[in-house]
Amino acid sequence: MSTILGAWVAVALTLFIFSFLYKDNPFYKFAEHIFVGVSAGYWVVYEYHNVIRPNLIEPVSQGQYIYIVSGIMGVMMLTRVLPKVGWISRWAIAFTVGMGAGYSFITYLQSNALDQVKATLLPVNTLDFHAFNNALIIVGVFCALVYFFFSKEHKGIFGGVAKVGIWFLMITFGASFGYTVMARISLLIGRCTDLVTFSSKEYSYATPILLLCIVAAFVIAELRGKSSASDRV
Amino acid sequence: MNLFDKLKHIDRRIIFVLIALSVLIPILIPIRLKIHVSQPVQSLYDEVDRLPPGSNILMAFDYGPSTMPEVHPMALALLRHAFSKDLKVIAVALWPEGASLAQDVFGVVAEDEFHKAYGVDYVNLGFKAGGIVVIQALGTSISAIFPTDHTGTPLETLPIMEKVANLDDIGLIVDLSAGDPGIRHWVMIAQARYQKKVGGGCTAVSAPAFYPYLQTGQLVGLLGGLVGAAEYETLVKHPDSATAGMSSQALSHAVIILFILIGNITYFIERRRAKK
Numbered sequence: 001m002s003t004i005l006g007a008w009v010a011v012a013l014t015l016f017i018f019s020f021l022y023k024d025n026p027f028y029k030f031a032e033h034i035f036v037g038v039s040a041g042y043w044v045v046y047e048y049h050n051v052i053r054p055n056l057i058e059p060v061s062q063g064q065y066i067y068i069v070s071g072i073m074g075v076m077m078l079t080r081v082l083p084k085v086g087w088i089s090r091w092a093i094a095f096t097v098g099m100g101a102g103y104s105f106i107t108y109l110q111s112n113a114l115d116q117v118k119a120t121l122l123p124v125n126t127l128d129f130h131a132f133n134n135a136l137i138i139v140g141v142f143c144a145l146v147y148f149f150f151s152k153e154h155k156g157i158f159g160g161v162a163k164v165g166i167w168f169l170m171i172t173f174g175a176s177f178g179y180t181v182m183a184r185i186s187l188l189i190g191r192c193t194d195l196v197t198f199s200s201k202e203y204s205y206a207t208p209i210l211l212l213c214i215v216a217a218f219v220i221a222e223l224r225g226k227s228s229a230s231d232r233v
Numbered sequence: 234m235n236l237f238d239k240l241k242h243i244d245r246r247i248i249f250v251l252i253a254l255s256v257l258i259p260i261l262i263p264i265r266l267k268i269h270v271s272q273p274v275q276s277l278y279d280e281v282d283r284l285p286p287g288s289n290i291l292m293a294f295d296y297g298p299s300t301m302p303e304v305h306p307m308a309l310a311l312l313r314h315a316f317s318k319d320l321k322v323i324a325v326a327l328w329p330e331g332a333s334l335a336q337d338v339f340g341v342v343a344e345d346e347f348h349k350a351y352g353v354d355y356v357n358l359g360f361k362a363g364g365i366v367v368i369q370a371l372g373t374s375i376s377a378i379f380p381t382d383h384t385g386t387p388l389e390t391l392p393i394m395e396k397v398a399n400l401d402d403i404g405l406i407v408d409l410s411a412g413d414p415g416i417r418h419w420v421m422i423a424q425a426r427y428q429k430k431v432g433g434g435c436t437a438v439s440a441p442a443f444y445p446y447l448q449t450g451q452l453v454g455l456l457g458g459l460v461g462a463a464e465y466e467t468l469v470k471h472p473d474s475a476t477a478g479m480s481s482q483a484l485s486h487a488v489i490i491l492f493i494l495i496g497n498i499t500y501f502i503e504r505r506r507a508k509k
Binding site: 050191 | 246249252253256257260261299300301302303329360362365366417420421422424425426436437438440441445446448449451457458459460474477478481482485486489
């Protein structure tokens with residue numbers, strides 16, 4: 001029973017959200033508000049059970065009082081909601097930012113800068129596709145870097161190289177856009193697969209029934225809107 | 234109003250309907266498309282395949298329900314491969330929902346399909362907040378950062394953890410990620426600091442950002458989006474939801490490409506008209 005109920009709720013909320021594609025409507029607003037409210041409630045409970053309890057309450061209750069310091073810092077961050085004492089939150093934020101930056105500085109530099117620079121020092125002295133790929137990487141990196149060099153006007157040869165850099169950047173953005181489209185369609189496939197699954201007898205035909213109800217509600221609303229408009233005329 | 238003007242002012246809802254149909258029709262009438270395996274997916278498969286039976290593989294479940302359609306099929310395919318090779322799987326999560334998603338995958342693959350024993354062949358250590366700090370701590374001592382598994386069972390009572398002290402005892406790390414903390418952090422710490430082999434599976438949105446790691450060898454392989462999952466399903470010869478989704482993906486992409494072409498053609502025609 002709970003599975004069927006869950007399926008009906010999932011189908012209803014999915015269709016309510018999709019209904020926005022037709023136009024803004026009360027179904028969509030309802031689903032949106034439910035999503036915001038449930039998300040907030042869920043995260044409060046989850047954060048308490050998975051972060052605050054194991055990382056603060058339990059260690060302190062076992063005598064590890066050093067954890068109180070991080071607890072106090074957490075409370076300090078919350079002072080942002082009170083304008084008069086909001087400045088206190090800066091100390092905790094400064095600590096977090098400082099610690100985070102210091103902690104990841106070397107590893108970030110190593111894996112995202114030095115190793116990447118090293119990977120552009122490639123051989124191009126053979127006559128095969130590897131050499132062509134290597135040359136492409138070297139030219140792409142060089143030209144893109146030239147484009148971001150703003151201390152010299154982008155004119156003449158320098159401007160030409162920068163233009164090649166723009167082409168490389170545009171191809172990169174195009175690839176990113178293509179991947180983004182693919183990702184969004186994948187999520188749509190996921191929802192549609194669920195809608196098709198829940199349209200079976202096993203789930204009491206949740207999808208077709210709810211879809212018909214929503215369409216009927218839209219038709220009635222449109223008809224009412226038209227009749228009230230003609231009354232006014 | 235001629236055809237080009239009509240196309241220019243096409244109601245966006247018609248496009249939505251066409252996209253919906255292009256996704257729904259292949260789900261209702263399945264069309265099996267040939268799936269070509271790309272090099273990054275093949276590399277990750279080969280890396281898992283090379284591990285000797287009994288080796289430990291650490292899988293990080295760093296994603297949530299919102300990205301399940303893309304990343305969950307990767308987890309299923311990877312687990313099928315790992316268990317078919319008799320590898321021991323240790324699951325951790327740097328995302329809160331990751332622990333329960335790992336449990337879901339273990340339920341399907343480890344229990345129902347391969348009948349593996351919990352605590353002997355696989356373990357779910359659960360979620361730990363801290364991101365990069367957790368990865369750093371795993372390099373020193375797993376039991377220090379995860380004293381118990383996700384059910385509260387102490388690690389020293391689990392046979393799978395008897396010979397696993399830290400990342401040195403892990404043959405391969407595979408991070409299934411939908412954002413931060415995720416692949417970038419595993420590369421920064423596990424690969425750069427501890428020289429561990431790291432592979433990844435991620436949403437298509439974030440895949441382009443990780444290709445430089447492949448080129449440098451910092452990642453041994455990468456599954457990018459649903460297509461990456463479908464390719465891995467092809468390699469493990471177990472077509473599942475990702476493979477089923479490929480026909481929808483292909484058809485919807487064709488519709489989007491068609492509308493991009495229409496949009497560009499009408500734009501250029503309009504520009505030529507304006508010049509005249």
